[in-house]
Amino acid sequence: MNTNLNSIMLIKLLIISAFMFLSLGAKAAANPELWQYIQERMFEDKDIVEADFIKISGPKRASSGAQVPINIQLAAKEGIEIKQIFLIIDGNPVQHAATYQLTKSTQSLDLSTRIRMETDSFVRVVGESTDGKFYMNQVVIRASGGCSGYMDSSDPQHTADLGKILLKSSKDRFVTTRIKHPNFTGLMKDSINGWYVPEWYVNDVAFSYNGEKILIVKSGISISQDPYIKFKFKAKKSGKLTVLATDTKGETYTLEKIIFKVAS
Numbered sequence: 596m597n598t599n600l601n602s603i604m605l606i607k608l609l610i611i612s613a614f615m616f617l618s619l620g621a622k623a624a625a626n627p628e629l630w631q632y633i634q635e636r637m638f639e640d641k642d643i644v645e646a647d648f649i650k651i652s653g654p655k656r657a658s659s660g661a662q663v664p665i666n667i668q669l670a671a672k673e674g675i676e677i678k679q680i681f682l683i684i685d686g687n688p689v690q691h692a693a694t695y696q697l698t699k700s701t702q703s704l705d706l707s708t709r710i711r712m713e714t715d716s717f718v719r720v721v722g723e724s725t726d727g728k729f730y731m732n733q734v735v736i737r738a739s740g741g742c743s744g745y746m747d748s749s750d751p752q753h754t755a756d757l758g759k760i761l762l763k764s765s766k767d768r769f770v771t772t773r774i775k776h777p778n779f780t781g782l783m784k785d786s787i788n789g790w791y792v793p794e795w796y797v798n799d800v801a802f803s804y805n806g807e808k809i810l811i812v813k814s815g816i817s818i819s820q821d822p823y824i825k826f827k828f829k830a831k832k833s834g835k836l837t838v839l840a841t842d843t844k845g846e847t848y849t850l851e852k853i854i855f856k857v858a859s
Contacts, residue, residue, distance in 0.1 A: 625686065625717050625736075626716075629685040630719075633683060637690075645730075645732065648672045649722045651665060656737040657712065660713065660740045661711055661820065664709050666706070675724050675728075675730075677697055677723065677724055678696070680697065680704075680720055681693075681720065683721065684712060685718075687716065688742055689816055689817060692817035692818060693817070694813040695811075696812075700829075701828065705826060706824065708818065708823055710817050712739070713740065713741055713743060714739050715738065715739065743782040747786050755775070761774075768830075772823070774821065774838075776821060776840075780794055780816040798841060799841040800814070800841075803836070804834055804835070810828075812824060833853070835853050836852060836854045
């Protein structure tokens with residue numbers, strides 16, 4: 596009887612210990628203390644207010660750290676014009692993932708992209724207004740291994756159709772772009788010789804409509820392979836959308852296409 600009782604007590608103790616370990620792990624997964632150092636480095640002494648008119652969302656747990664889908668939304672707010680949005684991943688080797696430079700035609704923003712995440716982290720958007728004020732929103736995403744690891748740098752699939760831009764539009768006014776590019780982070784090791792593969796990624800994508808800039812994306816190593824950008828754009832008249840991308844080797848890739856036909 597005592598043996599059975601001791602066994603039951605041991606099993607209960609192991610179960611409680613396991614739950615405590617998982618609970619502690621969940622709390623420690625995304626480190627909130629990193630933000631104060633990132634904020635000081637990127638924004639110095641600027642006050643950053645948490646706001647609900649700027650939002651970021653993503654999966655609680657990503658299926659792949661190399662392709663994590665996120666969505667950024669900005670609701671037009673009277674008296675506030677956002678000139679740029681910073682995308683920040685607290686736990687990444689390079690926390691500043693991208694900057695989205697907006698125009699008057701992209702103040703009501705609904706943008707989706709895919710990022711790399713090295714570890715569980717807070718992912719933040721910080722919007723800077725034209726009068727120098729800052730607004731923030733954040734989400735916690737669990738993911739790992741998206742920035743580093745091993746790869747075969749000689750695989751021809753990495754550079755197949757290099758720079759090819761896929762561009763399409765939909766009836767609900769979304770523009771979807773994907774640029775064929777390996778986006779090497781500089782933190783990946785070659786599986787053959789173990790050397791670091793030099794960084795090489797798309798660092799600038801500019802969208803223009805009828806010659807007028809509507810959105811500029813300045814990005815770094817935390818954007819996924821084959822950069823993907825989908826955003827809502829309401830054209831006031833028919834015209835052509837031009838995509839101009841540049842990578843860190845100075846190569847440029849461009850595509851121009853009639854995507855909207857607006858009835859006069």
